[in-house]
Amino acid sequence: xxxxxxxxxxxxxxxxxxxxxxxxxxxxxxxxxxxxxxxxxxxxxxxxxxxxxxxxxxxxxxxxxxxxxxxxxxxxxxxxxxxxxxxxxxxxxxxxxxxxxxxxxxxxxxxxxxxxxxxxxxxxxxxxxxxxxxxxxxxxxxxxxxxxxxxxxxxxxxxxxxxxxxxxxxxxxxxxxxxxxxxxxxxxxxxxxxxxxxxxxxxxxxxxxxxxxxxxxxxxxxxxxxxxxxxxxxxxxxxxxxxxxxxxxxxxxxxxxxxxxxxxxxxxxxxxxxxxxxxxxxxxxxxx
Numbered sequence: 517x518x519x520x521x522x523x524x525x526x527x528x529x530x531x532x533x534x535x536x537x538x539x540x541x542x543x544x545x546x547x548x549x550x551x552x553x554x555x556x557x558x559x560x561x562x563x564x565x566x567x568x569x570x571x572x573x574x575x576x577x578x579x580x581x582x583x584x585x586x587x588x589x590x591x592x593x594x595x596x597x598x599x600x601x602x603x604x605x606x607x608x609x610x611x612x613x614x615x616x617x618x619x620x621x622x623x624x625x626x627x628x629x630x631x632x633x634x635x636x637x638x639x640x641x642x643x644x645x646x647x648x649x650x651x652x653x654x655x656x657x658x659x660x661x662x663x664x665x666x667x668x669x670x671x672x673x674x675x676x677x678x679x680x681x682x683x684x685x686x687x688x689x690x691x692x693x694x695x696x697x698x699x700x701x702x703x704x705x706x707x708x709x710x711x712x713x714x715x716x717x718x719x720x721x722x723x724x725x726x727x728x729x730x731x732x733x734x735x736x737x738x739x740x741x742x743x744x745x746x747x748x749x750x751x752x753x754x755x756x757x758x759x760x761x762x763x764x765x766x767x768x769x770x771x772x773x774x775x776x777x778x779x780x781x782x783x784x785x786x787x788x789x790x791x792x793x794x795x796x797x798x799x800x801x802x803x804x
Contacts, residue, residue, distance in 0.1 A: 517693050519548055519701045525693065526552045526629075527559070529665050534650045536635065536687070538672040539695035540728050542740025544702075545669040546633055548695070553629050565628025565664070567619050571638030571646070579645045580656060581614035589613055591657065614656050627663040635670040636682055643686060651689045699723040702741050712748040714762060718787050719744065725780045739776035747775040765789055 517525065526535060526549065537545045550566055557564035589611050595604045621628060632638075632646060645655070650668070653660040660666070668690065670682075699719070706716050719726050728738045750771065751761050761768045765785050773781035 536690035542742035576641035
């Protein structure tokens with residue numbers, strides 16, 4: 517799915533349906549979820565939560581919560597009564613409960629996305645913990661508020677990335693989106709956020725240099741949508757401080773190579789030298 521189709525899907529999810537967004541790094545998987553959360557807030561006219569959890573940084577105990585003894589505690593159980601599923605509250609004594617993590621949504625009237633990024637970089641234990649919350653929307657008998665949705669994202673090529681294959685039972689609990697944003701979508705986004713004009717013009721002409729290629733080598737730098745934005749930020753920041761890299765092409769190759777790789781940086785430098793005019797203040801005042 518492209519960005520438009522992915523947003524449409526995320527905004528249309530029914531209760532207790534979860535999504536896994538798969539794709540190579542730097543495509544904007546995290547960004548599209550954050551943008552959709554902002555769109556949902558505008559659509560609903562109320563706050564819309566966005567909880568971003570990087571599973572590779574957590575132990576399973578961080579997710580379950582710290583156990584604590586309680587003298588008395590009201591427990592809500594699900595019971596079948598006359599063939600119907602009902603909630604039943606029971607006051608228990610001398611029990612152990614798990615304190616919810618700080619990030620776990622508590623307000624039953626709230627809305628939001630619980631976003632598990634880098635799902636297949638988490639340990640097997642953390643992935644096992646997600647199985648209940650992805651399917652049943654609960655953790656240790658504590659239910660996720662009805663208007664929250666679970667979204668996950670991961671890289672999709674074990675031969676390239678240091679990841680764990682997802683258990684088929686875990687994978688089956690998701691609607692899986694193969695994320696493939698178009699070049700035009702990135703160019704529209706780049707103009708909106710003010711990516712440097714030279715980069716927009718270069719990508720418009722050499723669109724194959726926008727993303728990571730199909731075949732990659734470990735330890736070698738490649739371009740991505742994310743790295744082009746970072747390069748833009750650096751060029752603009754340096755130019756604002758009177759050190760524009762576009763005026764020093766030998767340096768530009770070195771700088772851009774650190775973001776998008778050596779071969780693309782050479783092509784970018786050639787484009788700037790032959791096809792992109794860098795104007796100084798005097799030329800703008802006298803000739804425009």
